[in-house]
Every structure is written in C-alpha cells, then in structure tokens.
Amino acid sequence: MSPRLLIIGGTDEARRLAAAVHGRMRTVSSLAGRVNDPRLPEGEVRIGGFGGPGGLADWLRAERVDVVVDASHPFAARMTASAVAAAERAGVPLLVLRRPGWTAAPGDDWRWTATLEEAAALLPAVGSRAFLTTGRRSLAVFAHLSGVWFLARSVDTPEPPFPPRMEVLLSRGPYTREGELALMRGHRIDVVVTKDSGGAMTSAKLAAARELSLPVVVVRRPPPPPGVRTASTVGEAVAWLDAILVP
Template identity: 50%
Template sequence: MRILLLGGTGEARELAHALAGARGLEIVSSLAGRVSDPVRPGGIVRVGGFGGAEGLRNWLTGNAIELIVDATHPFAATMTAHAARASAELGLPMIRLNRPGWTPVPGDHWLRVPDMAAAARVSAETGDRILLTIGRQGVGAFAGYTRPWYLIRTIDPPDAALPPRHEVLLARGPFTVESESALLAQQRIEVLVTKDSGGAATSAKLAAAREAGIPVVMVDRPPAPPGLVEVTSLGAAREWVIDYAAAHRGRTPERR
C-alpha cells in the first residue's frame, strides 16, 4: 500500500520512521520546501508543492496513492484543505495527525487572537519591544506598525515586507528555557508573539515569558476542514494506518 505522508514536522518524521517497520507499506514523505535546509525523514522523500488541489489530485492518481496521512504543521491550513478536497474527490481515505495545542498554566498572561492581523494590532498596543516567533510568512502583517521594535526570529530570512524598526535573528529550535530567558532579557523584550503550534520543540519560550512576566500574544489555529478523521498522537496515527492497511489488504502488516 502506497501512502502519501504530508510532512515537515517532527511528528511526521517520527511517523515515517515508525511506519517503516510495517511490512507491506510504502511511505512517500512530502515536504513543502519552504525551509531551505529541511530535516529529512528516512525513506522516499519529495520536496515542493503540488500545484494546488488539482495538482495534488493528479499526483495522487499518477502515483497510485491509496491513503493520505496529513502530518503537516497545525497552521498549514492550505495544504490540509487541498488534501481534504483531493481526498473527497478521489474517494481516498485521509487521516490528520494534529498535535495538541498549548494550554496556559498559572502565571501565564496570554492574549488570544484569531489571526495575524489581530496579533499585529494587539502586540503593538501592548509593548514597544516585540519578539516575533511566527515564522517568516506572517511577518508582513506587522509591516505597517512604525512605533514598536521587532526581533524577528525565523529559520530562513523573511521575504515579505518588514516593519521599519526590526532585527532578524536566524535560528532553528529546539530551544531551552535558559536560552530563551537570556534572549528576552538581553533584548529587553516586552511582548512575545507566537502561534499556537503546540509541541515541545519551541515551548521553552512560553516558560521563559511566564518567568519574566511578559505577555504572550497567542494566535489561534485555523479551523480544520469538516469531516476529517483526526488523531493527536504519534501512536494513534501509527495504529490507525496499520489497522486500515490490514483491513484493506486482508492481512496484518508485520509490526516491530
């Protein structure tokens, strides 16, 4: 059974590795290519876009894919929507691995907002020195704010319009609470802006902000397409795929 694994996340790499131990499955991991030097999973890997939902549908048909596993970033809404549309049009099963979002704990001061435009407005109203940890694609929403100073942390340089007062810091997680606390103190950060991505790789900034008493502008996740089968853990995703393959191949794939 050929499976398209839409990846780019740590969970996707771990899932590709976990499914490699199941006989009878061929995993094709797809990376969007938005990061210049992505961490690649093992096995077959393709890099780049599909050309929208229609291009994805054609690729799925041409490559005899029998199951779609969407383990993209929680904010990769366009890719998820295209996959859901192609899945429905072709009658292909699809499962979404969506890691849980972060949950505030005592001492957190979170300002939840629905989108990046709201994040730009609320953060500018809250402080003058702002750390952006939103990736490079959303930075353009802050370009029109001339008063605050922004520290923009991304893996690759942003290619959108930038606010006039800024500094770009190129860095890749995971980060520690100690290093995040030091960054907040050294740069005299007053507001942290982040997306509710969930996961452990970049959660240290939340603990550092809590310890420093710094407010966090938290961008909510985009809504998922209706009707998706969704799991929230690597183990659940692996079991679902293996059980599906067993039911549709008439035998149980060998497990580790």
C-alpha cells in the same frame, strides 16, 4: 506488496511517523520546499507542490497511493483543505495528524487573537519590544508598526516588507527555557508574539515569558475541515494506519 503512504508536511510529527512505519509501508513524504536545508524523513521524499487539489488527486491515482496522512503545520490550512479535497476525489482514506495546541499555565498572561492581523492591531497596546515567532512569511503583517521594535526569529532569512525596527535571528529549535530567558533578557523583550503551534520544540519561550511575567499574544490555530478524521499523536496515527491497512 506493502501499502503506499503519502505523508504531507515537514513537521516533527511527519518525520516521526515516517520513521515509525519505515520498512512496513512504502512512504513518500511531501515537503513544500519553503525551508532551505530541511530535516529529511526516512523513506522517499518529494519536494514541491502538486498543482492544487486536482493535481494532487491525479498524483495519488498515478502513484497508486493507498492512504494519506496530512501532518502539515497546524496553520497550513490551505494545504490541509487541498489534501482533504484531493483524497476525496481519488477515493483514498485520509487522516489529519495535528499535535495539540498549548494550554496556559498558572502565571501566564496570554492575549488570544483570531488572526495575525488582530495580533498586529493589539500589539502596540501590550508592549514596545516584541519577540516575534510567527514565521518569516508573517512579517509583512507587522510592517506598519514603526513604534514597536522586533526581534524576529525564523529558520530562513525573511523577505520584505517587514517592520522598520527589527533584528532577525536565524535559528531552528528545539529551544530551552534557559536559552529563551537569556535571549529575552538580553534584548529587553516586553512582549512575545506567537502562533498556537503546539509541541515541545518551541514551547520554552512560553515558560520563559511566564518566569519574566511577560504578556504573550497568541494567534489561535485554524480548525481542521469538518468531518475529517484526526489524530493528536504519532501513536494514534500508526494505530489508525494499522487498522485500515494491515490484514
């Protein structure tokens, strides 16, 4: 019988990994269920939580899962920690698949912060018309900033609390440099706020900000748990799976 693989996360990397091993491994992709109408990967899909590390460990045992790849969002630190703890309890090998973060290029004006709260504290000194691309669940952190106007882009409609001066743009990537330039010019954006999510799907805003000489407030991503095996590409993840699962 082919090996059983649990892929955690609804990222582009998670979908590409499921497609890469489809037909050779029995995959189950676990989605948190926080996005309406998600892009579904190939293979079996499970939506919803497991009930913490203990619940996930029980599920791994009950479903006879052979290996886990955590391909959740780079900022889903709680999910990654839960997956690591559950895999250890169940005695199942685990790999954390994380795409590399972004790297500043010549002409970039990036202001790094350790947290969203630090980004919110810094923002009024940097600009007054912000393009906010940190996700709908982060808007509460900026809700007290009455002196800043926000263009908040998210896949789904955000819930309050959120800033009093804000326009919501519901959209899903990938985006183009030309489209981001038009968006920033049309809304007279003077600062961009983002997380260091990495990847090409949403990096066009950084190229547009560079061309417009706009500052970018960038929130650093949390590091993976210490001692955990990691991969930065789908190809690396497939090679690791083949090495431990294929005779």
